[in-house]
Amino acid sequence: MAFEPPERLVRALGETYGDTLAGPWLDRLPELAEDSAARRGLTVDRVQAPGGRSSLVALVRRPDGSPAALKVAPAFARPDLERAALSHWNGWGAAQLLEDEASDDALLVERLHPEVSLRSLPEAKALLEAAGTVRRLWVEPPAGHAFETVADRTERQSVPMRAQQDADLAPLVSAALTARAELTASAPELVLLHGNFRQSKVLSGERAPWLTVGPEPLVGERAYDLARLVRDRVEDLIAAPSGASSARRRVNRLADSLDVDPARLHGWTLFRAVESGLRARAAGRDRDAELLLEFAGWL
Incomplete structure (x- = not known):
């Protein structure tokens, strides 16, 4: 599965954080996304496009076949704070976080209907x-x-x-x-x-x-x-x-x-x-x- 960053993500990260910071991370994104999916045993259905402005979002399936969404974001976009907020809301009004902890900057969350x-x-x-x-x-x-x-x-x-x-x-x-x-x-x-x-x-x-x-x-x-x-x-x-x-x-x-x-x-x-x-x-x-x-x- 090719994890190419959607155009909107490339444009938004460059505008918000500058190409000097965003560019190197975007170059590594396919590898980072593949590694994040592999370490969780996920099967990737597709990359969501146009997707988000601060992360790549892939629609995936967990090892048991259940649907989920994998968000891969750069550390400078503070995915740790998004994780903390989603964990605190615990599904109340927001997508449910599906893992308590992670060893990378990716988030595995409840799959909704992006369309x-x-x-x-x-x-x-x-x-x-x-x-x-x-x-x-x-x-x-x-x-x-x-x-x-x-x-x-x-x-x-x-x-x-x-x-x-x-x-x-x-x-x-x-x-x-x-x-x-x-x-x-x-x-x-x-x-x-x-x-x-x-x-x-x-x-x-x-x-x-x-x-x-x-x-x-x-x-x-x-x-x-x-x-x-x-x-x-x-x-x-x-x-x-x-x-x-x-x-x-x-x-x-x-x-x-x-x-x-x-x-x-x-x-x-x-x-x-x-x-x-x-x-x-x-x-x-x-x-x-x-x-x-x-x-x-x-x-």
Whole structure:
């Protein structure tokens, strides 16, 4: 079985971590994946494509014939933190981790249906199911955890934002950074968060109708986790005549359904949209950047 990295993985790792770090690992990936499968006695059905942005995902069968998914990620993407989060959730709202410990950076998890995510549902139904799923993940973090805080992660993300030189974007960037400063000055709660929660991260399963995959776990307030969900299907919002008002209504609707302060959700939505837009711009993904920054401007 050839474990060639999907194009999306190559592009995303290079954008996030730089080619100097990502390139050598990608060169070794076929060998690493083959070794991870062999040491677990797995039979590989296929590599999932387009797959994830931080790991290669192979659909496999365990020695007893039961289906599973094998995720092979570089150590610098912190698969150890994903393992810790999945272990703590123990299948509650998320894919079940199928091994307690591993001698490598791979994760063996419950196989879901990668071709069926919440994005396959009508928007209103998808948001309803997403809200019901993400609330299950918001639990007290384990004692002695190594998860990053929202304040720390967003401080790192703020560094390139402060350095951007486009005068036209300066007011929007300033507003996003001000919102972040005000939000981190007071932390209303400290729960375990998915970190990158959106409709495409919620897949159909056998054990439960919908389960979350691909966390980038951290600890902080629930409003941060919801902020990425607010801009789901941003291309549809931008194309709609009522997109701006729909975006603002979505903030209020999600905040109300999950008992989150709408002002804090608004602030984190603004920060995360601007940060993602600037990152897309720096990576040459001009269309994505345009959509995200226009969306942020509506808020």
